[in-house]
Amino acid sequence: MTPTGDGDRDSRPPTPRWVKVAGVVTVVVVLLVALMLVSGGGSHGPGRHIPSDADGRRTPPGATEDHPRTSSGDGGGHRPPPGAH
Amino acid sequence: MVVEPAGRKLVLTTHVIASVGWLGAVIAFLALAVVGLTSQDPKTVRALYIAAEPLTWFVIVPLALASLLTGIAQSLVTSWGLFRHYWVLFKFLIAVIATIVLLVYTPTVGFFARLAAGSGDNLSDLRAPTFMLHSGAALILLLAATVLAIFKPRGLTPYGWHVARKAS
Numbered sequence: 701m702t703p704t705g706d707g708d709r710d711s712r713p714p715t716p717r718w719v720k721v722a723g724v725v726t727v728v729v730v731l732l733v734a735l736m737l738v739s740g741g742g743s744h745g746p747g748r749h750i751p752s753d754a755d756g757r758r759t760p761p762g763a764t765e766d767h768p769r770t771s772s773g774d775g776g777g778h779r780p781p782p783g784a785h
Numbered sequence: 786m787v788v789e790p791a792g793r794k795l796v797l798t799t800h801v802i803a804s805v806g807w808l809g810a811v812i813a814f815l816a817l818a819v820v821g822l823t824s825q826d827p828k829t830v831r832a833l834y835i836a837a838e839p840l841t842w843f844v845i846v847p848l849a850l851a852s853l854l855t856g857i858a859q860s861l862v863t864s865w866g867l868f869r870h871y872w873v874l875f876k877f878l879i880a881v882i883a884t885i886v887l888l889v890y891t892p893t894v895g896f897f898a899r900l901a902a903g904s905g906d907n908l909s910d911l912r913a914p915t916f917m918l919h920s921g922a923a924l925i926l927l928l929a930a931t932v933l934a935i936f937k938p939r940g941l942t943p944y945g946w947h948v949a950r951k952a953s
Contacts, residue, residue: 716940719871 788862800859803851804934808927810845811920818916827906834901834911841887841894849887853880869945872933879930883923890919 788796814837821833856877860867868874893915900910941949 712943712946713941716871716938718938719875719940722875 793859793862796855796859796862800852800855803848803855804927804931807845807848807852808924808931810840810848811923811927814840814845815917815920815924818914818920822912822914822917827904827908830908830911831901831904834897834916837916838894838898841891846887846891849880849884853884856880866945866948868942869948870937871940871942872936872938874942876930876933879926879933883926886919887923 817833817837817840821830821837824830824833857867859865860873860877865873867877897911897913897916904910
């Protein structure tokens with residue numbers, strides 16, 4: 701039975717198509733970003749851009765043999781500054 | 786909230802200025818990122834990465850926060866509300882997500898500025914596309930928010946529909 705009169709007034713209109721499309725696009729983008737973060741080993745910070753030397757150590761400019769700024773002592777990963785993204 | 790028309794126009798004007806300013810600042814940041822990634826001149830590249838930090842802290846972050854806060858204020862002083870219409874809700878979520886990512890990303894901008902300050906003529910460390918990726922994504926989000934604000938596509942949220950039904 702199709703609602704008529706006041707019944708039409710009480711029935712909530714369907715979700716607009718543009719909202720559904722935007723929702724799907726949002727979910728896909730979020731999944732892609734999550735996939736990229738996971739595939740990067742969960743490490744996502746500026747330190748990942750620092751090239752490694754022959755021993756696999758990461759030595760940013762200004763670092764010295766005696767006082768390296770960062771190293772791979774954490775298991776081959778990198779150590780971004782606190783709160784780095 | 787009852788606000789005089791002059792007050793609503795003031796909030797709207799502030800919101801438009803902050804939002805468009807944010808968009809323009811992100812475009813400026815993207816330009817720095819592209820030139821920094823492609824230029825062969827070490828001095829130019831270092832200067833761009835160093836300039837990106839004050840641009841972020843003194844222009845982009847304040848405009849992002851201003852856009853978010855004035856957007857919330859705008860929704861409260863008009864009949865649009867914050868959760869009644871899908872386009873307002875989407876725009877709000879875009880602003881929140883973009884602002885959070887921006888604030889979380891600022892240490893990276895500072896990191897590259899310090900890297901540039903001490904990098905000499907070696908540009909290999911600065912050739913990461915992170916600036917371009919993040920500012921490009923921000924630009925897409927802000928363009929989407931601008932399109933939503935202008936076209937205001939129809940569609941009431943379930944909450945908005947209940948509010949409208951009670952009011953009628």
